Structure formats: structure tokens, C-alpha cells
Amino acid sequence: MTRLYDDPASFSEDMVEGFVAANPGYVRQVPGGVVRAERARRGKVAVVTGGGSGHYPAFCGVVGPGFADGAVVGNIFTSPSAADALSVARAADRGAGVVFSFGNYAGDNMNFGLAVERLEREGVRAHNVVVTDDVASAPDAERSKRRGVVGDFVVFKVASAAAEEGYSFDEVVRVAEHANDRTRSLGVAFDGCTLPGQDHPLFEVPDGRMGLGLGIHGEPGVSERELPSAAELARILVDGLLQEAPQSGGTVTAILNGLGGTKYEELFVVWRTAAKLLAEAGVEVVAPEVGELVTSLDMAGCSLTLTWLDDELERLWQAPADSPAYRKGNVAISPADPEEAADEVPEPVQQPVVVAPAPGQATAERVRQALHAVGALLEGAEDELGRLDAIAGDGDHGRGMTRGSAAAVTAADESAGQGVGPAAVLVAAGDAWAAKAGGTSGVLWGAALRSFGDLLPEDREVAAGDLVAGAAAALAAVQRLGRAEVGDKTLVDAFVPFVEELRSGVDGGAGGAQAWDRAAKAATSAAERTAELRPRTGRARPLAERSVGTPDPGATSLAMVLTEVGEVLGQ
Amino acid sequence: MTRLYDDPASFSEDMVEGFVAANPGYVRQVPGGVVRAERARRGKVAVVTGGGSGHYPAFCGVVGPGFADGAVVGNIFTSPSAADALSVARAADRGAGVVFSFGNYAGDNMNFGLAVERLEREGVRAHNVVVTDDVASAPDAERSKRRGVVGDFVVFKVASAAAEEGYSFDEVVRVAEHANDRTRSLGVAFDGCTLPGQDHPLFEVPDGRMGLGLGIHGEPGVSERELPSAAELARILVDGLLQEAPQSGGTVTAILNGLGGTKYEELFVVWRTAAKLLAEAGVEVVAPEVGELVTSLDMAGCSLTLTWLDDELERLWQAPADSPAYRKGNVAISPADPEEAADEVPEPVQQPVVVAPAPGQATAERVRQALHAVGALLEGAEDELGRLDAIAGDGDHGRGMTRGSAAAVTAADESAGQGVGPAAVLVAAGDAWAAKAGGTSGVLWGAALRSFGDLLPEDREVAAGDLVAGAAAALAAVQRLGRAEVGDKTLVDAFVPFVEELRSGVDGGAGGAQAWDRAAKAATSAAERTAELRPRTGRARPLAERSVGTPDPGATSLAMVLTEVGEVLGQ
The missing domain is CATH 3.40.50.10440 (Dihydroxyacetone kinase; domain 1)
Known part of the structure; x- marks a missing residue:
């Protein structure tokens, strides 16, 4: 409105x-x-x-x-x-x-x-x-x-x-x-707009429905039907216009126009299919426009316009223009590199595969097994973590952790199969986790795996001290990237006590598996205590206050993973 | 959403x-x-x-x-x-x-x-x-x-x-x-957006309220307050930024940015005041942008950004750019006329004032009196006509008729004071009516007054036959412009029987005032009978069907005016 x-x-x-x-x-x-x-x-x-x-x-x-x-x-x-x-x-x-x-x-x-x-x-x-x-x-x-x-x-x-x-x-x-003789449009509306000072819209379309052929001020349309997918809508619009075409095939320009409340991203998703359908029908599209050119305040809806071009119309459509809201053509800026074709983008440098000695390969295999256990654990915990995150966030923590760990498992399998050491396996797993999980938890977990892996030896068995060094490096990476402190209601609240407990256990003479197990318990307690905290803001919603009384999902999932890894270490 | x-x-x-x-x-x-x-x-x-x-x-x-x-x-x-x-x-x-x-x-x-x-x-x-x-x-x-x-x-x-x-x-x-060091932004939000596939918005702002300082994803803001006017909002944003300015005065560029659901027209209304406030504060604005540059899907809200420029920043901000959504500068198009300054637009040709002989001035005075009576009538009928129009239209017929006739009265007073004849008075009155009433009724009434006036004599008293000729000419103008037929549920439904009855009365020997009075009664009956009709579409809303059972507001107001004019003629 x-x-x-x-x-x-x-x-x-x-x-x-x-x-x-x-x-x-x-x-x-x-x-x-x-x-x-x-x-x-x-x-x-x-x-x-x-x-x-x-x-x-x-x-x-x-x-x-x-x-x-x-x-x-x-x-x-x-x-x-x-x-x-x-x-x-x-x-x-x-x-x-x-x-x-x-x-x-x-x-x-x-x-x-x-x-x-x-x-x-x-x-x-x-x-x-x-x-x-x-x-x-x-x-x-x-x-x-x-x-x-x-x-x-x-x-x-x-x-x-x-x-x-x-x-x-x-x-x-x-x-x-x-030009008018060669131009056809068909539009749809999902909701009306409300004029300045009015308190009811000019017209309304029921939720989940669509008016086909409505005019841009809400004049009567052809029919009302269920809201289609973007691809279905593209087909309705393209088919509707091709039935009315002044010729078959040919060259057109197109405007996929948003009425104001249907936004650019949605229009591009519709255009993706419309462009394919036009190509399939043998219609060539020149210089299309996808955006808001003729709006109706914030009315929700869009339309497709096609103009069948001859040489004269194409030249005039493409001619330069310079107006407040529409500019076209002939902007004089430093030229592109004439010596290099557009497709000559260099391939990224591939890291060479370095085969590790036997102890390193054995460690890599343990790492792979631990990742499998973590992947299975997180798949089972997806809904629970999602529920925790929905209190204060967007509820995607469970899905992100599941997607990230599943990608890490696949990458670790592939990498370990090449005979590399634990560092290479964890680098591959961490990169895959970060790439697939998205958001902040993905990058933190990716960096943590990388940093942990860097400190695992390739030429001997892993000692308890290596675990301490690896965990400390992973925590440092997480803190460097995330800039969170203890008390900010993040996974750092569980990670810091874990590393402290692990270090003090190993310093006191405990074995790696035993110390890890005790440290994981400390992490679990600390994660539970995050329920008392209020998160620092950032991308958090105004709902953040609601999270007081609920443990932090990131700290909870970290404690769960650390506990699971402890069980693998103990086997 | x-x-x-x-x-x-x-x-x-x-x-x-x-x-x-x-x-x-x-x-x-x-x-x-x-x-x-x-x-x-x-x-x-x-x-x-x-x-x-x-x-x-x-x-x-x-x-x-x-x-x-x-x-x-x-x-x-x-x-x-x-x-x-x-x-x-x-x-x-x-x-x-x-x-x-x-x-x-x-x-x-x-x-x-x-x-x-x-x-x-x-x-x-x-x-x-x-x-x-x-x-x-x-x-x-x-x-x-x-x-x-x-x-x-x-x-x-x-x-x-x-x-x-x-x-x-x-x-x-x-x-x-x-550039970052010299840039400040402050934003407000009126409503959240809903992500693809979700059924509830990321956040909500209560109706009639505004969140000040909300982030572009709905992060917590500074405060929530009542929705202000556009001018008040401009002051909130400008004052908020000037308090944070890196210097007083100076030259800035500005972006008044819509988040997606707050549209261009609203942004321009806000900019109108923001530009004044910045000028009052001694801040010069260069190459501002008012529109959608950084949206949040269809979130409702906007923000003001100011960057304090030095010569280097100004040059770089103004430099040409050519991208899908943002183009600037250097478009080579045929140049403007160098010999003519922008402000040399020719003045419209003024019609010379032609003083009429005494009978024409007397007729002009009767016309002026009739317009006064019509103006008073329509002012009193504004609410009733508005209610009739709200059934199927936008409810502005009463307001349009009141504004139009009031403007016609003022123009007629001024024109008659110059000693001109009835044609000149009605041309002036008709033009004023059309200009101020807006919409279709304004242009029809304006044309009707003009055409009626053209056939009134200046050198003798008005005869009954002059009234018939004038009314027929006015009807012809209305039909030519409006393309409506009898039965379309417009003022033509009352106008056609009026002219027929007026002509047959005068042909039968009745005096002008007597025939007019009978014709106005026929128009009134015909206007009432439009309640049985369904309007032809055009700019009508889908609500048009609802109008069956209600007389057409245009036919009703015409019949009212004709009746009132009949009373003036009978005096």
C-alpha cells in the first residue's frame, strides 16, 4: 500500500x-x-x-x-x-x-x-x-x-x-x-494496490490465486486461477502471446514487466523459462528488458510484452536514449581487452595429490570414519537443531549442518581414496562443508576442519598433544573469522571450555581419547548453559530476545559433534 | 511476498x-x-x-x-x-x-x-x-x-x-x-518480506507503525513509532544523518533508496522535502539517486544515504558506467539546440477579449447566474454523488463535479466581467471545469459547455431553438469524445432523452423554459432507470457488477444540473 x-x-x-x-x-x-x-x-x-x-x-x-x-x-x-x-x-x-x-x-x-x-x-x-x-x-x-x-x-x-x-x-x-501493430501483451495480477490516503485496495485477488489478463488498474480479467509456479506462469504468458502473434517465428524484443510488488529476482526466475520457451518456438529475442518499466504503485503482478521487429523497429528500439529512468547505448568507457576472448578465463590451480606415508594414511582413514559418524549424527539431529534455531534465527541451522557434513563425507571419501594424509582429507572436507552448508556456520566449520587437519602428523601416529594443538588451532580460526567472544551465545561458548579441558587433561597425563571425552562433556554443559544468554546481534532478527531460555544451536551442535568424535576416538 | x-x-x-x-x-x-x-x-x-x-x-x-x-x-x-x-x-x-x-x-x-x-x-x-x-x-x-x-x-x-x-x-x-569513511545511511521499515516458499514474513511491523533504523534483513532497529507523513520522514532521515555528518555543510551525493515495496512515487514525495531540508542546512546535493538500488525483496521501507564528496569522490561518482541495472553518462545522442536556452518556452497564444453587444452581454449574465446555481447545487450534492460512485467506481464523482463547477464559476465571473458574450463565458467555464475536475467527467462537461456556448447568439436574445441547437451540440461533443451509446450506463442515458424531449417540445410550440423543464424531468426519469443497467467496462473496477441496482452517478448529476438550469430559465 x-x-x-x-x-x-x-x-x-x-x-x-x-x-x-x-x-x-x-x-x-x-x-x-x-x-x-x-x-x-x-x-x-x-x-x-x-x-x-x-x-x-x-x-x-x-x-x-x-x-x-x-x-x-x-x-x-x-x-x-x-x-x-x-x-x-x-x-x-x-x-x-x-x-x-x-x-x-x-x-x-x-x-x-x-x-x-x-x-x-x-x-x-x-x-x-x-x-x-x-x-x-x-x-x-x-x-x-x-x-x-x-x-x-x-x-x-x-x-x-x-x-x-x-x-x-x-x-x-x-x-x-x-510498432503498436506488432506489439502484444498479457498480464497477471496477484494483489491490488492501495491509493494514497485510502484504506482499502482498488481490488483484491484471494491468497494463492492469480487474475489472468487484469488491466494495470485492476480492470476485469479473463479468468482467475490457482497461483502457478514461475515456469508455469512463463508458459501461460508465452503461449498466450504466441497465439496472438502477427507472424510465426521471427525476431522480437520482450519486456517482462513487474507491476511494483513482484520483484526483480522473481522476474528473472520467470524469464529463465520464458527465454527457453521462446527459443523453442523459433522466436529470437533481441535486447529484452526484465524489470519495472510500467508499474501500478505496488501492485503484485507482472506481464510479458512482445514486439515483432523488422530492421527498422530493431534499430529504433536499440537506439541510444538518456532519461532519468531509462538509459541505453553508446556509453564511452575504457574498452574491454581486445586480445582476449570472453571465454578465456583461467582454470583454477589444482592442488597436486601428495600420497602420504602409511601412518598418515591410517590417520586419514580414522578421520574419514569420524566424519562418517558425524554425518550420520547430524542427519539424525537435523530437526532438533532446526527447532532450536527457529526460536531466534531462520531455522536453517539443522539443514546447513546436515548439508555441510554430508558434503564433507563425500569429499573425504574421494580424497582418502587417493592415499593422501589427514591434512589433505580435512582440507577437502572443510572446503566441501563450507561450500555446501552456506551461511556463517558453514564457513566456521570449514575453517575449523582445515586448521585442525593442518596440525595432524603424516609420518607417525597421532599423539594426545596433536589433538590439543589441532583443537586450539581450530578454535583460533573460528574466533578469527567469527570475532565472537565467550558470552556472545555462539559455538565459541562451547569451544573454549572444550579446548581448555582437553589441554588440562592432556597436560595432566590423560590419554587423548580420555581427555577428549572429558572435554566433550564440558562442552555439552557449556552449550546447555548458553540458554541463559542473550545473543549479540548481527544478522539476527528482532526475535533474538526470544532465544533467552533456549541453548544456542551452534554451541549445541558443536558439543554433539565433539561427543561423537570422542566415541570414535575411544573405539 | x-x-x-x-x-x-x-x-x-x-x-x-x-x-x-x-x-x-x-x-x-x-x-x-x-x-x-x-x-x-x-x-x-x-x-x-x-x-x-x-x-x-x-x-x-x-x-x-x-x-x-x-x-x-x-x-x-x-x-x-x-x-x-x-x-x-x-x-x-x-x-x-x-x-x-x-x-x-x-x-x-x-x-x-x-x-x-x-x-x-x-x-x-x-x-x-x-x-x-x-x-x-x-x-x-x-x-x-x-x-x-x-x-x-x-x-x-x-x-x-x-x-x-x-x-x-x-x-x-x-x-x-x-568513500566509506564519508558515507552515512539511516533507514526505516514498514513491513517485512517473505522468502520464497515461506508462509510467514521474516519480521512484521504493526499497521500504521514504522521501525526506525532496521537493517535490510529486519535486524533490530533503534525504535518503533507511528508512521509519519512523507515530510516528517524526510526530516527524521535528514536530521538523523546530519547529526552523524563528518563535517557541516559541504557537497554530498544522496541515495533515497526504496527497499522494494515502497514505490517511486512515494520516494519522490519524500525527496521533495529532503532536498529542501538539505538545502536549508547548507548541504549541496550532486547527482542524487531516488529509486531502488539496494532492495530487500518486496520489503516496505526506505533509507537515505549521504556521501560527503571531495573533488575526487565527485568525479568518480559521476564517471560513466554501463551495467544491466545502472547506466550513467556520455550517451551520444543528437545534441540539444545550442541557440535556445532552456527557459525560452513560448507563451501560449492568448485569445483576445472581444466585447459583445448588449444582448450578448445579457445572455452571458444569465449563463453566469446559471453556473452559480449549478455550483451551489453540486456542492450540496457532493456526498450523495460520491456515495453513488463508490458502489462501482472510486467514489470521486462528487468531488470532481464540485471542483469542476466551482472552477467554472470563478472563470465565468472573470470572463463575464470583461463584457464578452455567452460563448466566451462558456468556453472559459468549460476549460476551467475540465482542468480542475480531472478524469472523464471533467473533459465531458468541459466539452459540453464549450459546444453549448458556441451556438448561443450574441446579437439578440436567446430563442427556444437556440437552446435545442446548443443542447444537441453538447450531446454530440459528449458522444464523440466518450464514445458511449444509450444503454452503456453513462450520462448519455439521460442526455439523449433530454435533447429529444427538448426538441419535440420546442417543435410543438412550447417556450424554451417550459420545454427545458419537461426535458429535465425526462432526463431525471432516465437517470433513475440506469439503475437497471450494467456499465460497459473501461477503467471500471471488477466491482462494476455491483452497480446494478444503483443509478449511474454521471446520469444522475446531469439530470440534477439540467433541472437546476431549468429553474434559472423559468425565473
């Missing part, structure tokens, strides 16, 4: 004022809208777009060299008056006439129609190019009754580029009408 | 695939992210940005000449792994080292930290520039603990432009850290 405004009655005026203040190099305000800050050369046909506001970047966002000469700005979703259109046209005219282009809506037809009559009475050539791209709003036989939606953007761009190239008035009108 | 996805587990990978498919001229995919499609010249320092995804255009949207060499793309709001960072860095490196720049978050620090260690082991110079711009996340004395939010964008841009200019590795690092 629209939350930020001062006076709802002057929302559009306030918006234009802020827009001009942000873009003084591009536009200046005139009664009824905006025109270019620097007037175009005398004798150029002026192209003026416009309509109700609420559709930014359409329409005032595309005023500038290579694009529109002016934009008439109405109130939200409301046609500007004929006087507004007249005012902007007079300011934009350079002596060669004014071509208005806008989407087919009753109010705009009337007001721009009146403006054309008045301009002609004043001796200024003027003509309206009315865009009719929305295939859902009328059958093909009644194309002139179709609404204008995102096809506006293509028609404006083509007409503007033609005028910039020096086309005559009649030729600008011809190519703009030709 | 995020509605469009295929498999939530592969959302980021699918997104990158679609992003690359849409921008093959700019980027290509490598494991862990994207790099430029055409590699930069050998010897250029590589600048690599990155972090969790969900922030488009940050970070993959800014890869291209003049901007980043590569972007590391993690899962939604999750740090990419060190292996991802390493992979992108290796592909981006041109032999002069890699500068990573990213926002200060634990996971990113760890993973990019590990990547730097590995790159240096491989003999590649590497360094992390960690952005710390969010003033809400730590006090000034602990600036290095602050989170990185939209300041990322400025620091990336400056570092990238420096690398493009040929700065050495150390110099790129220096100027990037300098």
Missing part, C-alpha cells in the same frame, strides 16, 4: 516536484507535466507521452534525449486534462508538430483528443498514437478496442528514436502505429 | 540463470556468481562485489564497464561461500589483484576473509573493503561495527570508477575506504 504522502489530494503534484528536484539535468516542470531540461533541436518532431500517474518510470521517467520530449502527468490512475496535454505539448513543440502516444483508455482518448483539436486550431500539427497491446481486453478482430499496457513503452521508444533520427511528422506517426 | 519461484532451494541459481539470459551482452555466469561478458583490459584492478541475493540491482545488476568486474551471489540474504568468492575473483582478476567490497555482516566478513587468504596464497593480491554506513547499528565511536547497507552502492561505484581510471591496487583500496 501507499504509505508515504503528505496531502493525498496533491500527491501527484508533490511527486512531480520531487522527481524534478532529483533530476534537474533531465527535466523541468511545466503546467501539466514535464519537458526536457534542454530543448531538442528546432525542427525535430516532438513526442509527448502521458496518462495518469502511479506507473513510474512510465511516463515522466522517460523524458530525455533519445526518448520523449515531454510527459503529461495526471493524478494517480486518472487521465490528465486536455489543458495539461496542451501545456506540455506547447512547451515541447519545436516547430515540427507533436505526436502524442498513450495507452487506450477512455479518459486519455478524450483529453488528448481535445488537445489535438486545439493544437491544430493553433496551427500546430498534432496526432494521437493510441497503444492497444493488451490481448486480454478484446479479441483480435477488435484490436482497436484493446487497452494499452506495457506496449506503451515500446511504442514511445520507437517513436521517440524515429523523431530523434529526423523522421518527418508523418513518418513518426507511421512507425509508431507500425 | 515472494510468489513466483520454481524450487525454493534453487531460487538464487534460477534467478542468476534468468538474469544472465536477459543480459548476455553484459554478464556471464561463473560458479558462485557473474563476471563481465567482456573482460576488462589486462592490468586493471578488479573490483568484485557481492553478498546474499534478494537485493537486486545490488549486486549482480552493477557488473559492467565502469562498474564492477564481478559479483558473488549467495542465497537469499545469506553470505556466499568463500569458494564462491574465490571462483568469481579468479575469473575477474586481470593480473592486478582483486578488491572485494561488501557490507559489514558476519558471514560475508568470514567468507570474503577466507577468500582473500586463499587468493594471496595463490599469489593474487586481494583486499576487503567492508562498508559500514548504517548509523543506527552502532555509535560513532564504534563505526567499524556498523552494518553496511545502501552505502555499499556508493563505495562500489567509487572503487569501480577508480579502477577503470587506472588507479593502482593500493589507490583503489584507499579511495574505497575513503
